[in-house]
Amino acid sequence: MAPKYIKRITLFKVPKEEDIDRLLAQYEVLRQTAVKDGKPYIISNEAGRTLNASEPRAQGYTICVQSTFASMEDVNYYDKECEAHKKLRALAGEVRTDFATMIFGSDLEPGKL
DSSP: OOOSOEEEEEEEEOOOHHHHHHHHHHHHHHHHHOEETTEEOEEEEEEEEOSOTTSGGGTTOOEEEEEEESOHHHHHHHHHTOHHHHHHHHHHHHHOEEEEEEEEEESOOTTOO
């Protein structure tokens, strides 16, 4: 049975407040401009500040993003071809420290992660 949706959680360590704001603003742009074959293809995308970034358990992560896709094909398009995501990645590369951490889940319905 194919998964209902692919959910991807991405965590960033962005130390400067102004850079956090810039990256979150770029996610707004991504939500408005990400298209595949001329149509929006991301089921949902939510990005925000972590609430406990200063706690040891948060390991310094300051931004958490949840993106939902209909298929792994759409995830691969997002990572390799999406122009809106390329712009976001360029900014993230400038402002983040360390690597972004990604976790994938499947067989999930929207809102049930």
